[in-house]
Amino acid sequence: MSDFSELEAELKKLRPAPVSAELRARIAGALAQPDPAPTAGLLPRRRRRINFWSLGLGLAGAAALVLVWLGRFPQIPQSQSPAIAQGNETGMAQPPSLQRAESVGETETGGPGLRPSRLTRVVFHRRDEGLIFSPNQSERPLRRVRFATRDTMQWRNPLTGASLRVTYPAEQVVLTPVSFQ
Amino acid sequence: MEQRRTDEDWKNCFAQLGPALLLFARRWANCRADAEDIVQEAFVRFWRRDYSLQNRALLYAAVRSAALDRLRKEGRRARREANVARDGPEHAEPAFTQLDEGQQLLADAVERLPDEQREVVILKIWNELTFAEIARVLEISQNTAASRYRYALGALKKTLQPYE
Numbered sequence: 001m002s003d004f005s006e007l008e009a010e011l012k013k014l015r016p017a018p019v020s021a022e023l024r025a026r027i028a029g030a031l032a033q034p035d036p037a038p039t040a041g042l043l044p045r046r047r048r049r050i051n052f053w054s055l056g057l058g059l060a061g062a063a064a065l066v067l068v069w070l071g072r073f074p075q076i077p078q079s080q081s082p083a084i085a086q087g088n089e090t091g092m093a094q095p096p097s098l099q100r101a102e103s104v105g106e107t108e109t110g111g112p113g114l115r116p117s118r119l120t121r122v123v124f125h126r127r128d129e130g131l132i133f134s135p136n137q138s139e140r141p142l143r144r145v146r147f148a149t150r151d152t153m154q155w156r157n158p159l160t161g162a163s164l165r166v167t168y169p170a171e172q173v174v175l176t177p178v179s180f181q
Numbered sequence: 182m183e184q185r186r187t188d189e190d191w192k193n194c195f196a197q198l199g200p201a202l203l204l205f206a207r208r209w210a211n212c213r214a215d216a217e218d219i220v221q222e223a224f225v226r227f228w229r230r231d232y233s234l235q236n237r238a239l240l241y242a243a244v245r246s247a248a249l250d251r252l253r254k255e256g257r258r259a260r261r262e263a264n265v266a267r268d269g270p271e272h273a274e275p276a277f278t279q280l281d282e283g284q285q286l287l288a289d290a291v292e293r294l295p296d297e298q299r300e301v302v303i304l305k306i307w308n309e310l311t312f313a314e315i316a317r318v319l320e321i322s323q324n325t326a327a328s329r330y331r332y333a334l335g336a337l338k339k340t341l342q343p344y345e
Contacts, residue, residue: 004334011306011337014277014288016200023203023217024195030225031191 056124064120114155114164121170122150131178142175191228198237199224201307202244204276208300209248223247238314241304245318290340298333301326 125148131141149170156163202220203213210216223243277288291299304310304318315326 004331004338007334007338007341008306010284010287011291011302014284014291014307016204016307017276017278019195019199019203019220020217023199023221024192026217027191027195027221027224030221031228 057122060123064122067121068119114157114162116153117156117163118154120152123147124150141178143178145174145176147172147174194234195224198240201303202240204307205241205300205303206244206248207276208296209252219244219248219251238310238318241308241310241318286341287337290337294333294336298329298336301329302333305330
């Protein structure tokens, strides 16, 4: 910028026209008034930050609702559910797999019992573990994604209103073939 | 450590910055009265927020913001307004105090600079902002601010050479 130093010095010699006394008086009057809008115009706008926890939980909740809506949770036939309730004398619930196993032999007992009413699956962690080569499919790489979920199943007895809820952690690994075309 | 500010404080501050602020605001105003309105609005906002002179780049940003708000309120596009402000018959009042013949030529040459270059020159020469501050005020990059400044000085030099 040294080429322009003389020019800059000349420019600095120019004095901008002074401010009128009227403007000074107007500013004095405005400053004497109370502030009508405490943050108008000058304060920087607060940046919106994405809360990934809320976003993740919201998406997981939405996914769970969709799953419930579509009825994709394991359906226990209605005729078997009384057997589930009666097969367990203590009234304690058992995991769905056990219930299903028990119900096979107790479908004939009949009577009111617990019916599945809700399944929620909350995905609280998703980890993309990258590409792997499966020993069986060595030519084609697979992308491995691991989901950590918390599943909650609920049963309800429509006659008595009794309900039973089981929550357990689960892990799901999804392998997706990857194409490099 | 709260500092109490008095009337004298803002008067000193305004005496120091007012003329250059007004020069800066002329870009968006059709006349001196409009420029004064813009400066008043921006300065009052600035002072009420307790910004210190160390943050004075915010004051120029406030002037720009007030000017653009004003143009939007009038329902015209900022660029069109800026062109009108530049090309119209307004600004009969001189931007600089008088001036010998050589200085008058220089002042006229400054007035003829493209808007983008003139505002950078005004902020740099008469408001003594750094290129980083200018970049923040005008929402451009520092390199852009510096190159506009160089182009402007180059143009001024070329304009004045025949007279030297």
